[in-house]
Amino acid sequence: MSVDEHLSEFDGLPVVDFLSAEEAEEPLPPVASAAWRIAIDYDAGAFDRLFERFFEKVDTSQVTSLIIGFWGAAYDENDVKPVDLLVNAAGRLPRLRALFLGDIEPDEAEISWIEHSDITPLFTAFPGLRRLEVRGGTGLTMDPIKSEALTVLRFESGGLPASVVRAVAASDLPNLEHLDLWLGVENYGGDATVADLAPILSGERLPALRHLGLEDSEIQDEIAAAVAGAPVVARLESLSLAMGTLTDEGAEALLSGRPLTHLKRLDLHHHYLTDRMVERFSAALPGVTVDLSEQEKPDGDWRYVAVDE
Structure with missing residues (x-):
C-alpha cells in the first residue's frame, strides 16, 4: 500500500x-x-x-x-x-x-495536511466494523473504545498524536489481529513516547494480536529496544519496525532480546543498518522472511523517516 x-x-x-x-x-x-x-x-x-x-x-x-x-x-x-x-x-x-x-x-x-476530527463516534455508529484504516494525523482525536468486532486497525501518519496512541493502548479489543501505527515525527505532531506504547507491548489487552507495526518513527531505536523485551512479541506472526530511523543500536537490541525465530515475517525496510548488521540479521533468522530493503545512508547525524509531511 x-x-x-x-x-x-x-x-x-x-x-x-x-x-x-x-x-x-x-x-x-x-x-x-x-x-x-x-x-x-x-x-x-x-x-x-x-x-x-x-x-x-x-x-x-x-x-x-x-x-x-x-x-x-x-x-x-x-x-x-x-x-x-x-x-x-x-x-x-x-x-x-x-x-x-x-x-x-x-x-x-500531503499526508500531514489531511484534517481529521474525533473518530470515536464511528465505533458506536458501526458496532460491526471489523476494519478501520485512517490516513493523516492532523486534528485526529480518539477516546478509548471497546469493540469485539474489530480485527484490523491501521493509522498511516507523518505524525500520530500521542493521545491517539494512548487511546488505542487503553482500548478493549479482544479480537484485534492486526495493528499498524505510523508514529511519524514530532514536527508533524508525532509526539508519542515508548512509555505510551507500553500497554500495547505488554499484550494484555490484545490477546488475538498476530501482527504489530510500530513504524515511521524518529525514535525507532528506542522502540526496537522496548520491543526486544516485550511479552506481546511471543504471540506475533509478523512484526514491522520499518520506515523509520533504525540503526545498528536498535538492531542489536532486537537480536539480543526475545527470540524472533518464530516470526514468519520481520519488516525493517527503510533503515540505517550497516552492511555488517544486515548480514548478521540474515544469518540470525534463516527461517524468517526479513525485509531489509531501502538501506539508507545518514547525512551526517541526520536521519529521516519514510513519510512525514
Whole structure:
C-alpha cells in the first residue's frame, strides 16, 4: 500500500470510484462486489452533496466496504467532517464492515495536511466494523473504545498524536489481529513516547494480536529496544519496525532480546543498518522472511523517516 496513489483494492474487493462510475453513465457494478470510494475532484465539487448522491444511486444496504477520499481542504468555505456524515448515515449502511478514511494522494493533500476530527463516534455508529484504516494525523482525536468486532486497525501518519496512541493502548479489543501505527515525527505532531506504547507491548489487552507495526518513527531505536523485551512479541506472526530511523543500536537490541525465530515475517525496510548488521540479521533468522530493503545512508547525524509531511 502506497500513500502516493489511490487504493485499487480494499478488504479483498476491487475499488470502484463512485464519481467516475457515475460520470461514465454506464450501469454500476453489483454493490456487494466492490469497495466504494467517495471523493470529490481536487478543484471542484461539494463532498456532502456527492455523499448524498451516493445514497440515491447505490443500494447502500449492500455496501460492506467504503473508502472516503478527498473531501476538501480545511480552508474551504464548505468545511465537511466526513465522520459526522458517516455517523448520521449509519442506519443506511447496515452491513458496513470495512472503512478507509483518507484515501488521499499527495497531489490532493500531503499526508500531514489531511484534517481529521474525533473518530470515536464511528465505533458506536458501526458496532460491526471489523476494519478501520485512517490516513493523516492532523486534528485526529480518539477516546478509548471497546469493540469485539474489530480485527484490523491501521493509522498511516507523518505524525500520530500521542493521545491517539494512548487511546488505542487503553482500548478493549479482544479480537484485534492486526495493528499498524505510523508514529511519524514530532514536527508533524508525532509526539508519542515508548512509555505510551507500553500497554500495547505488554499484550494484555490484545490477546488475538498476530501482527504489530510500530513504524515511521524518529525514535525507532528506542522502540526496537522496548520491543526486544516485550511479552506481546511471543504471540506475533509478523512484526514491522520499518520506515523509520533504525540503526545498528536498535538492531542489536532486537537480536539480543526475545527470540524472533518464530516470526514468519520481520519488516525493517527503510533503515540505517550497516552492511555488517544486515548480514548478521540474515544469518540470525534463516527461517524468517526479513525485509531489509531501502538501506539508507545518514547525512551526517541526520536521519529521516519514510513519510512525514
